Amino acid sequence: MTASRVLVLNSGSSSLKYQLLDMSRPSPATTLNGAATPHGDDSGSRLASGIVERIGEEGSVADHSEALGVVSKELRARGLGLDSPELAAVGHRVVHGGSRFTEPTLITDEVVAEIEKLVPLAPLHNPANVTGIKVARELRPDLPQVAVFDTAFHATMPEAAARYAIDRATADRYGVRRYGFHGTSHAYVSRATAKLLGKEPSEVNVVVLHLGNGASASAVRGGVCVDTSMGLTPLEGLVMGTRSGDIDPAVIFHLSRVGAMDVDEIDDLLNKRSGLVGLCGDNDMREIGRRMAERDASAQLAFDIYVHRLRKYVGAYSAVLGRVDAIAFTAGVGENSAAVREAALRGLEPLGIEIDAVRNAVRGTVARVVSTETSRVAVAVVPTDEELEIAQQAYSLVRP
Ligand SMILES: Nc1ncnc2c1ncn2[C@@H]1O[C@H](COP(=O)(O)OP(=O)(O)O)[C@@H](O)[C@H]1O
Numbered sequence: 001m002t003a004s005r006v007l008v009l010n011s012g013s014s015s016l017k018y019q020l021l022d023m024s025r026p027s028p029a030t031t032l033n034g035a036a037t038p039h040g041d042d043s044g045s046r047l048a049s050g051i052v053e054r055i056g057e058e059g060s061v062a063d064h065s066e067a068l069g070v071v072s073k074e075l076r077a078r079g080l081g082l083d084s085p086e087l088a089a090v091g092h093r094v095v096h097g098g099s100r101f102t103e104p105t106l107i108t109d110e111v112v113a114e115i116e117k118l119v120p121l122a123p124l125h126n127p128a129n130v131t132g133i134k135v136a137r138e139l140r141p142d143l144p145q146v147a148v149f150d151t152a153f154h155a156t157m158p159e160a161a162a163r164y165a166i167d168r169a170t171a172d173r174y175g176v177r178r179y180g181f182h183g184t185s186h187a188y189v190s191r192a193t194a195k196l197l198g199k200e201p202s203e204v205n206v207v208v209l210h211l212g213n214g215a216s217a218s219a220v221r222g223g224v225c226v227d228t229s230m231g232l233t234p235l236e237g238l239v240m241g242t243r244s245g246d247i248d249p250a251v252i253f254h255l256s257r258v259g260a261m262d263v264d265e266i267d268d269l270l271n272k273r274s275g276l277v278g279l280c281g282d283n284d285m286r287e288i289g290r291r292m293a294e295r296d297a298s299a300q301l302a303f304d305i306y307v308h309r310l311r312k313y314v315g316a317y318s319a320v321l322g323r324v325d326a327i328a329f330t331a332g333v334g335e336n337s338a339a340v341r342e343a344a345l346r347g348l349e350p351l352g353i354e355i356d357a358v359r360n361a362v363r364g365t366v367a368r369v370v371s372t373e374t375s376r377v378a379v380a381v382v383p384t385d386e387e388l389e390i391a392q393q394a395y396s397l398v399r400p
Pocket residue numbers: 012013014015211212213214241283284285286331332333336337
């Protein structure tokens with residue numbers, strides 16, 4: 001029997017998601033204890049999946065290491081632990097791959113050391129990714145472990161989009177450039193959007209809006225990323241759950257000189273105490289929606305700032321692409337918040353974007369078009385599947 005299962009660990013800033021997939025099954029078959037998630041015609045069969053949410057927040061697990069303990073206990077209880085001989089590989093989401101990692105990579109001690117070196121560039125993510133890698137390697141030193149990088153899909157960006165307009169020698173010396181993140185999701189969703197439209201990825205230009213706790217936009221031309229909103233780190237771009245996204249860099253000098261804050265305090269402020277949580281005290285769009293229904297002014301303002309930034313990026317990437325075939329909403333907020341989708345695109349008819357209020361309001365779990373029949377640009381809700389994408393990339397590396 002050939003081992004054909006892949007365990008995927010996806011450590012986000014607020015969650016640990018895991019999936020165990022059987023890559024030998026072309027269509028979904030096995031479910032276990034009713035725990036497998038519903039899914040469409042993909043090439044893996046999900047044997048188990050789950051999420052440990054709200055890591056580091058009150059009333060939940062303290063950190064990713066503890067979350068991983070919960071996950072391995074859960075898997076072992078179902079006879080699906082890391083000790084299973086049917087495992088072919090573990091696929092790890094790694095957020096920052098720097099300039100070196102642009103392909104799925106077999107993990108060695110040296111690779112772990114390189115990923116650790118990138119911690120300063122993704123402080124909310126790479127430490128958790130490294131924890132997952134270390135725990136899994138300890139439990140199964142014999143098993144191939146594969147790192148799949150968030151930055152990889154964006155490596156194709158032209159220099160004009162990837163370079164910041166700062167002194168070239170300084171930028172090159174310190175690796176300062178736009179790397180972009182959520183690449184696995186942007187890659188998967190742009191392809192899935194083409195499929196939804198009955199086209200090949202090479203035929204369509206798509207603006208992908210990945211709106212989770214972290215959020216990013218990308219402009220994808222014919223399947224290739226040409227621009228994205230996150231930069232050197234996952235801090236730039238859209239307003240996020242706890243991150244500011246774009247600000248004037250001089251805000252930092254001002255807070256340092258006038259506010260007497262040190263660099264770590266400012267880092268903490270912009271990464272953890274800004275965005276939605278900084279504006280209104282909540283980073284969960286569901287809670288913000290509830291508060292808006294009760295006419296809570298700060299929740300409303302946080303929402304307005306969030307969608308204003310989104311609209312700016314839709315406009316910017318429409319210009320970058322020239323012709324836009326689709327705008328795809330994905331991740332926690334993008335897939336579930338009809339209010340965000342509607343507010344972000346309302347009034348954009350002159351750009352050929354006509355969202356259909358009725359279609360948009362229908363809840364669903366599969367990829368769907370929510371624009372009107374006459375809309376020149378298709379607006380789509382496309383559930384992301386970082387785990388399937390990671391499993392496929394990991395599996396093709398160990399079973400080419
Ligand atoms: N039904 C919903 N309506 C609005 N927002 C939602 C809903 N469900 C989840 N979300 C939002 O999705 C976010 C999490 O998105 P997700 O993509 O899972 O995040 P991450 O991978 O960054 O941890 C939550 O913070 C919440 O704001």
